Amino acid sequence: xxxxxxxxxxxxxxxxxxxxxxxxxxxxxxxxxxxxxxxxxxxxxxxxxxxxxxxxxxxxxxxxxxxxxxxxxxx
Numbered sequence: 001x002x003x004x005x006x007x008x009x010x011x012x013x014x015x016x017x018x019x020x021x022x023x024x025x026x027x028x029x030x031x032x033x034x035x036x037x038x039x040x041x042x043x044x045x046x047x048x049x050x051x052x053x054x055x056x057x058x059x060x061x062x063x064x065x066x067x068x069x070x071x072x073x074x075x
Contacts, residue, residue: 006036 048054063069
C-alpha cells in the first residue's frame, strides 16, 4: 500500500500523525519527505536546470529534428 500526501509543513499536527497511525496500524512504514516542486516548474524546466542536462536535451531535440541518431534498439 502506498499513500502520498502533499501539504504545507505548518499543517503537520497530531491529527495528521494519528490518521497515519490508524491507516497503517502496527505495520512498519517508510516515510520520505521532500520539497514539492514549485507550481511553475515543470519537467522541461527541471531537465534544463543544469548545463549538462540542457546540452544533452537540446542535442537530442536537434537530432530528432534533423533525423539523426534515431536507432530503435528494442525491436
